[in-house]
Amino acid sequence: xxxxxxxxxxxxxxxxxxxxxxxxxxxxxxxxxxxxxxxxxxxxxxxxxxxxxxxxxxxxxxxxxxxxxxxxxxxxxxxxxxxxxxxxxxxxxxxxxxxxxxxxxxxxxxxxxxxxxxxxxxxxxxxxxxxxxxxxxxxxxxxxxxxxxxxxxxxxxxxxxxxxxxxxxxxxxxxxxxxxxxxxxxxxxxxxxxxxxxxxxxxxxxxxxxxxxxxxxxxxxxxxxxxxxxxxxxxxxxxxxxxxxxxxxxxxxxxxxxxxxxxxxxxxxxxxxxxxxxxxxx
Numbered sequence: 001x002x003x004x005x006x007x008x009x010x011x012x013x014x015x016x017x018x019x020x021x022x023x024x025x026x027x028x029x030x031x032x033x034x035x036x037x038x039x040x041x042x043x044x045x046x047x048x049x050x051x052x053x054x055x056x057x058x059x060x061x062x063x064x065x066x067x068x069x070x071x072x073x074x075x076x077x078x079x080x081x082x083x084x085x086x087x088x089x090x091x092x093x094x095x096x097x098x099x100x101x102x103x104x105x106x107x108x109x110x111x112x113x114x115x116x117x118x119x120x121x122x123x124x125x126x127x128x129x130x131x132x133x134x135x136x137x138x139x140x141x142x143x144x145x146x147x148x149x150x151x152x153x154x155x156x157x158x159x160x161x162x163x164x165x166x167x168x169x170x171x172x173x174x175x176x177x178x179x180x181x182x183x184x185x186x187x188x189x190x191x192x193x194x195x196x197x198x199x200x201x202x203x204x205x206x207x208x209x210x211x212x213x214x215x216x217x218x219x220x221x222x223x224x225x226x227x228x229x230x231x232x233x234x235x236x237x238x239x240x241x242x243x244x245x246x247x248x249x250x251x252x253x254x255x256x257x258x259x260x261x262x263x264x265x266x267x268x269x270x271x272x273x274x275x276x277x278x279x280x281x282x
Contacts, residue, residue: 016079017051019072020063024049027067037066055080078246108228109163116227116257117222120176121183123193124165125157125174127200132193135185165203173209174260177219180210180277187281194278198271209264210219210273219259227253 024034031045038045047053048063055063060076116125122136133154141150156187163169183190201208225235233244233253244250265273
């Protein structure tokens with residue numbers, strides 16, 4: 001049994017081991033020579049390369065140093081540290097209800113000073129009204145078969161979202177126009193949500209752009225993600241929330257956000273898109 005039985009964790013561990021193996025091969029040295037340079041047994045090198053033993057940060061530094069690849073140390077250490085939570089299963093987090101899921105990021109939200117959020121599916125959690133959040137979380141709870149604690153989860157989300165109006169933070173949102181049109185709640189709740197979105201656009205700490213349907217794109221629509229400062233990314237899928245901390249990964253998402261931002265309209269043009277969506281509710 002591998003150190004972590006979760007298949008996603010093991011796949012990530014094997015990928016890290018493969019990167020270390022490639023570094024050794026690129027350096028043109030054998031496992032035995034690597035072990036000699038690092039001052040450990042040849043069997044240890046083999047166990048690390050074959051993902052049977054997870055390397056420590058010190059092991060990674062020694063490995064890269066022996067191979068003349070010190071420049072790869074930061075990415076590899078970040079990958080190593082995020083293995084245990086790189087692919088956090090929504091099912092595990094939701095087992096005791098959605099409230100816990102909302103509260104699990106509270107400390108991270110408090111520490112973060114700059115948020116960059118791209119959404120292609122739903123109104124960003126930061127900007128959701130209680131009515132919209134209730135409809136959305138209810139549908140998630142029903143689909144996932146989680147305990148029915150939606151009202152508590154909504155209250156937790158609203159408490160968490162208080163960071164939006166506290167000083168010293170900046171929020172940059174990019175929404176696909178489709179987000180304004182998806183009917184995830186009743187007409188009245190959706191109208192209130194779109195009205196709330198218009199109000200949020202007036203907040204000095206908020207920059208909000210919308211990518212119109214008709215714009216000629218330089219980058220495709222992609223799954224929702226959030227960048228916390230320039231250190232961490234949360235990227236959501238149907239079954240998991242990926243937590244990415246490798247500098248190269250964060251830089252990739254920063255580049256994607258910049259491209260998506262270039263396609264977005266702001267100010268009066270963005271307001272017009274929201275008002276058009278409101279009018280379409282009639």
